[in-house]
Amino acid sequence: MPELPEVETARRVLERELSGSRIETVDVRQPRIVARPSASAFGTAVTGRTVAGFGRRGKYLHMHLDGDGTVVVHLRMTGHLSVAEAGAPEAPHTHLCMAMADGRELRFADPRRFGRLWLVATGDEGSCCASGLGLEPWDPRLTGGFLRERLGRSSRAVKACLNDQGIVAGIGNIYSDEILFCAGIRPDTPGNLLSSADFERLAELIPERMGFFTEMNAVTPEEYAEDAGRRYRNTPYLRVYGRAGQPCDVCGTALVRSVVGGRGSVHCPRCQPPA
DNA sequence: GCGAATGTTCGCTT
DNA sequence: CAAGCGAACATTCG
Known part of the structure; x- marks a missing residue:
């Protein structure tokens, strides 16, 4: 969850x-x-x-x-x-x-x-955490330069890098898809093919999207207790995760499912073009 | 009945 | 030797 x-x-x-x-x-x-x-x-x-x-x-x-x-x-x-x-x-x-x-x-x-x-x-x-935790999404050290240093010399898929808790802590399979959709970057793009502009965009979108979904999920203790903490209120705001086959809400193209870094992934083939 | 599911760790290969 | 990949963990749901 x-x-x-x-x-x-x-x-x-x-x-x-x-x-x-x-x-x-x-x-x-x-x-x-x-x-x-x-x-x-x-x-x-x-x-x-x-x-x-x-x-x-x-x-x-x-x-x-x-x-x-x-x-x-x-x-x-x-x-x-x-x-x-x-x-x-x-x-x-x-x-x-x-x-x-x-x-x-x-x-x-x-x-x-x-x-x-x-x-x-x-x-x-x-x-x-055996492998150690990286930066919180809102850490001021999380800059385009930091991401270029950690992702830019590796052929590893950018989505796998975002999910790596040792680089940025707290991003998982749902929000890496959401961040990459907003960044216009295909999840399987190798880190060493990303541009400086890509890294700058990711450095802005990581805190922005994580903050947005945190606030969209906020509840009172009473609401939380209704379902013992099992229901998430932010799912209506997901734009790609869980929506394979549905139209992209930007361009209408059918969203595509694939496997990246061993995890199911969804992206828009038009808004997130191949590198 | 089959496949996939919000995560992490371990072991094997490259 | 470090990086990267698949398997394993256990259960439910569509």
Whole structure:
């Protein structure tokens, strides 16, 4: 489900709902979703702690605890987090529940069980990503020159580069297609065939599109709770992702699906011409 | 029944 | 040796 905009939506809701709450019990029903430490050590260490606040880096959500310690959550493909009254109906595939002192629960559910949680020392959140995280989309260091340096000497497809969390953190398969559509660049274009103007355009569009989809997905805690964080409100604004075969909303040409970097991709053959 | 799905990591090849 | 690619993970949905 989630790329940076959807993780940011969850972060904002949880910040409002759970900051200052005390965690009374931790119930890990599917031990393998806790990556570090062991599920039992995780439960013991988190029990009794107070939630200090929520942060985010790329697609990783950080739940800061009082004193030292951060619970890091990655939702991968199908994970979702929600807050509910204890005893309220549970989403299928709920793998972890934290009961708060006020009678509510923080729940983590994930049908495919790809999502993971870690408990790390505060400041050590980066250790959850093996290959390291690149710049946030709004980092002032994200310039055309930066992208030329990181993409311009490689024959790797530009879409695979945008999805590389070690270059820019938080872009995934939906938003790389959206960014490249607005940039007029075909997803399979090798980085070393892009022009300086292409890199400048991408450097502007990455923060612009990620910000746009973040704000279009914004919800109240009540709206978020209606579907346990599973429904995204920004999907009506997608211009290419999931729309293969439909007309391009700029030129009317049928959008084309292909596979780039091992991922399904959609582009407009006219607005995004071959390099 | 088959194919594809919002992500990451690992292992093998080039 | 670094970069890049496909497979694996597990389940649902169209």
